[in-house]
Amino acid sequence: MEPEAQLESDSSEKSLFFSQEEEKEESQESKETGIENPLIKPALTGDVEGLQKIFEDAENPHHKHAMQLLLEEDIVGRNLLYAACMAGQSDVIRALAKYGVNLNEKTARDARLALRKYITKVSLTITDSEKGPGKLLKEDKNTILNACRVKNNWLETHPDASINELFEQRQNLEDIVTPIFTKMAASRQGKMPNPL
Numbered sequence: 001m002e003p004e005a006q007l008e009s010d011s012s013e014k015s016l017f018f019s020q021e022e023e024k025e026e027s028q029e030s031k032e033t034g035i036e037n038p039l040i041k042p043a044l045t046g047d048v049e050g051l052q053k054i055f056e057d058a059e060n061p062h063h064k065h066a067m068q069l070l071l072e073e074d075i076v077g078r079n080l081l082y083a084a085c086m087a088g089q090s091d092v093i094r095a096l097a098k099y100g101v102n103l104n105e106k107t108a109r110d111a112r113l114a115l116r117k118y119i120t121k122v123s124l125t126i127t128d129s130e131k132g133p134g135k136l137l138k139e140d141k142n143t144i145l146n147a148c149r150v151k152n153n154w155l156e157t158h159p160d161a162s163i164n165e166l167f168e169q170r171q172n173l174e175d176i177v178t179p180i181f182t183k184m185a186a187s188r189q190g191k192m193p194n195p196l
Contacts, residue, residue: 038062039069043084048095055099070101078107111166115155118170119148122177135187140180147176 039062042050055066062069073079081101084092126136126144151173158165 037069037072037080039066039080040083043080043089043092043096044087046087046089046092048091051092051095051099067100070096070099082107108161108163108166111163111170112155112161115151115166115170115173118173119151122173123148125181136180136184140183144177144180147173 039051039054041047042054054060054062054069057063070080079101081093081096084096122144126141151169154169155161161169
C-alpha cells in the first residue's frame with residue numbers, strides 16, 4: 001500500500017471512529033439529561049399499544065410521568081399531538097384524546113395570528129369612517145391607534161411569547177377598544193350617555 005493511500009485509509013477510519021464516538025456521546029447525553037420523550041416513537045410510528053403500555057402499565061418506568069410527557073412542548077410550542085397529526089396517525093390521536101390531550105388547544109402561533117388579525121380589524125375600523133360604528137372623537141381615535149401600534153411593537157419584540165401572554169395582550173387591547181366602540185355606537189343611535 002502506498003503512503004498516501006494508507007493516510008486516506010487511516011483518516012477515514014479515524015473519522016468513522018470519531019463519528020461513532022460522537023453518536024455514543026450524544027446518546028449518552030440525551031439519556032443523562034432525559035431529553036428524549038418515550039412517547040414520541042409510538043406516536044410517530046402509530047404504535048397505540050406502546051402508548052397504552054406507558055399510560056396503563058404501572059410497572060412501566062415512564063408511567064408516573066406519562067401526563068407530563070404528553071403535555072411537554074418543544075421550544076416552538078409543538079407537542080406530541082402536533083407530531084402525531086403531522087405523521088398522519090389518526091389512531092394515535094384518538095388514543096391521546098383518551099389519555100387527556102386537549103384536541104382544541106390553540107398554539108402560540110394561532111394566538112399570535114388572532115392578535116394580529118384583531119389589531120388589523122380595529123385599525124381598519126377606526127381609519128375607515130364608513131366601517132366605523134359612529135362618529136369618533138380625535139382623542140379616542142388616537143388612543144385606539146396608539147394601543148394598536150403598541151401591541152404591534154410588542155408582537156415584534158416578543159417573538160417567543162406564550163399563549164397566555166398573547167391572550168393577555170389581546171385582552172388588554174379589547175379593554176381599551178370596547179368602551180370606545182360602545183360609546184361610538186351609542187352616539188350613532190342618538191343615545192349619547194350623559195357625561196355627568
